[in-house]
Amino acid sequence: MTAITVTAPARAGGKPLADVRTMFRRNLLRAVRYPGLTLFVVVGPLVMLLLFVYIFGGAFGAGVAPGVAPGAEGRAAYLTYITPSLLVLTVVGAGQSIAISAAMDAAGGIMARFKTMAISPGSALSGQVLGTVVQSIAALVLVLGAAVAIGYRPQADAVDWLALLGVLLLLAVAISWLCVALGLNARSVETASNAPLILLLLPFLGSGFVPVETMPGPVRWFAEHQPFTPIIDTVRGLLAGGVGLDGATVAKAVVWCVLIGVAGYLWARSLYRRERRV
Known part of the structure; x- marks a missing residue:
């Protein structure tokens, strides 16, 4: 079978901002047309919130907050502990949807067609990332609202809220770029849907659901040095009004987000520019 190489034509000028918009x-519009992808971003964390708080929270709460009695008091303590983790998982879940969208465009030849059109190079990817970030923020509001409705009470002040928004936005951009690359690199839409699963597992292997101090040696070492532990600890500390939060943890969280975002952007750009043979 003869390979057909699709390359982008030379462009004279362009309107990058208009193309991104x-x-x-x-x-x-795709989020409206495929509501299942959008609902997954919100429904998944909400189900986990109810499951972990009302099924496991009574027992787990005594482990994350020493001196807390199992039962209602334990559920309240675990709700406070787990809510920041679910906010991070919400952002990661949105990344799975953008990986699927990118794979659908690549498999359907849409990306190849974009390269032949008089649009700004990379605007197709940037528009997807921006749209996913907006969906992530909307999902975060819904998940946090649900947590507050069942008893969660954040202690953050105005500065903490601004810092929290900055960290979550940075994380959303970083995860979106990485997942775009995973979607473009996948050989099929089905593969793209599974590629980001490792990102969903990492919070479980960190401080997301239990303190790392309770883990055995090798597992604890991994949990302490993987990206999501400082990110979750930063979100947790900011929602608690800065209690137990130090500058080193925040710096690690920001550095990890920047590294993930830059790596994802460079990888996605390379895959987009690569000649696609069909």
């Missing part, structure tokens, strides 16, 4: 609107 167009692709951003396209991403939002």
Whole structure:
């Protein structure tokens, strides 16, 4: 079978911002057309919130907050502990949806067609990332609202809220770029849906659901040095009004987000520019 090489034509000028806005609107329209992807971003964390708080929380709460009695008091303590973790998982879950969208565009030849059009290079990817970030923020509001409705009470002040928004936005951008790359690199849409699962597992292997101090040696070492532990600890500390939060943890969280975002962006850009043979 003869390979057909699709390359982008030379462009004279262009309107990058207008092109990004167009692709951003396209991403939002896709979210409406495929509501299952959007609902997954919110429903998954909400189910986990109810499951872990009302089924496991009574027992787990005594482990994350020494001196807390199992039962209602334990559930309240575990709700406080787990809510920041679920906010991070919400952002990661949104990354899975963008990986699927990118794979659908690549498999359907949409990306190849974009390269032949007079649009700004990379605007197709940037629009997808921007749209996913907006969906992530909307999902975060819903998940946090649900946690507050069942008893969660954050202690953050105005500065903490601004810092929290900055960290979550940075994480959303980083995860979105990485998942775009995973989607473009996948050989099929089914593969793309599974590729980001390792990102969903990492919070479980960190401080997301239990303190790392309770883990055995090798597992604890991994938990302490993987990206999501400082990110979750930073979100948890900011929601607690800075209690137990130090500058080193925040710095690690920011550095990890930047590294993930830069690596994802460079990888996605390389895959997008690569000649696609069909």
